[in-house]
Amino acid sequence: MQLVHICTVLVGLSLAVAVTGVTPGLKSKIFTLVSRSNDLVTNVTAIRCAQHCLRLGDYTCSYITINAKNRRCEFKKEKIGSRTGVNLEYKVTVWDGIVVKISSDVNYDEASTECRRLKGFLAPYEILVSAIKYGMNLTCDVCWLISGEVTFSNDQTMCELVSPDLRCNLYPDRAALYSCFYCYINSIIMPFGIDYHSDCRILHISYDSTQGYHYADAETRCRDEFNGHLALPMELYNVSVNGVKTCETAWFSDNLKSKAENAEICWENAITGNKFRNVDPSIYYKPAYCSLLNVEPGAYPYPDHGVIYVTPTDSSRNVLNYTQATERCTEIGGSLASPNQLEAANLAGYSQLKRSWIRDKYIAYSCVHGCSPLGVTVSKGQKLESNQYDAFCHIPKI
Incomplete structure (x- = not known):
């Protein structure tokens, strides 16, 4: 896989570093060292040292020693163009990480594999938001994140990352190709099984940015992949009132298809039933809203009237x-x-x-x-x- 363009930011610091070329954000010597070792502690320490190395900005770094047992790295700091080296010792204690944007047309599994190759994992949405706050440049590219999510969840304000608790996670099909992905590299190994869904517990699922599903396929994916159910209209109304704006025409429960009423409270029409219709489930390809909320089986999906x-x-x-x-x-x-x-x-x-x-x-x-x-x-x-x-x-x- 050819990596075309990579941008890096240190989460927890105000320093942002942009790198163009094939070097994935960290110093090549450090990655060479990491790739040679199968020892987890050594690799973790090497990554932490890489993070400190990047923080030096206009300096280059070369290793003196890495002490995995004491979680300590020592490296020589040399100003660019200078032959004089200054020895510095850094102890790895702060829990910070590096967000790396990699431009390459990949599906979800390929993106995940590439992040693991860099001794990291696909970035959670919350980490990306943090990176932007600390100076990482945000582009309008739709990129892969952890758990099969992609970056922009708000249908009304593309190119804007909404607050994590106000997003409706957008989950394309994992076989779809997107032009970039974000990796998060830290001193911890990704704990599998963590739930990275947003607090609203409503997921927005589609095949890719342009294509949706037949109703039955949307229902199957919601149930089998996320252990959820296609959302009731009032579930979308409730999260809309709380500030979540995801207003795309989509499938709901019971073969219901609808278009949002407005951009302020997207699903206010769940109360009146306006623009909701029960349709042929086999002739429309639409995204769908998948709810992870606990509701009674067979709950009434229609407006009160x-x-x-x-x-x-x-x-x-x-x-x-x-x-x-x-x-x-x-x-x-x-x-x-x-x-x-x-x-x-x-x-x-x-x-x-x-x-x-x-x-x-x-x-x-x-x-x-x-x-x-x-x-x-x-x-x-x-x-x-x-x-x-x-x-x-x-x-x-x-």
Whole structure:
């Protein structure tokens, strides 16, 4: 693998070092020494010495001794262009590390392997945020991080790292190729099994930056890889209120697909049901929201008024006749909405302007704001059963 460009920062210090070429941020002599030893303590000490070496800025370093037993390194400091060496002794005690950005088109496993080759591991999001605070330059490249996460989790403000507790972890498929990754090199060895997910416990999963999943594939990945469930709309609403902004059109539980209402509280429409629809799970490729929160199995996913807009599950049909609309509502545990049920949804803020089937062969639509007339409009007469529309279903809470 050819490493094209590497940037380095010391976490815990204000000094940032940029290196261009194939030397991965640390002095080549130090990495030669590390690669020759299979002894963990010696390697750890050598890495700590490398960190101190980098802190010297405009000086080059060559080793005198490394004392693994006492965790001490001694090296000669020579100013560039000077033949006079100054001997300094450094004791390795401070728990700091080095963040290295490596530019190379790799999948997750390749990125992880390369970091291990450097005696480090893929950087956690929190470590990257810390590195930026201490002077590391942030670019808009989407790069691999630990646990299969990538750098930018906020759909609305790309190129900005949000506070770790306000992010929705973005997890592409690990086979996807990204142009860079961040390694974290420290005196500790990565403890496997640590949970690096953000506090909001909502994960944003997709194949890569451009492609999502069929519903079943998203559900399987959420369950099998993360031991989670596709998120309920109200779970996204709750984290949105707390400041997490991840507003992409995506899969939710129960074949629900939705677009965010606005950029302030992205999923405010979870309360009204606006822009949520139950759709054919096989004809859309979308990212998905995977929740790690504990909820009751089969928890009610719909807004309190119980009305949801549905489209066919048969991709060969664009719309439903009356019989198909009735069957479609039955499939998801409900029935065609009555005018009164649609009126209650309208009063709760539900707006859907596409004329759709309701009970007794009528069609209707619901207008809340920015449209006319306000309220629920029901057709004056019943429609032929063969006419084709989408449908408003009402799913009662059990």
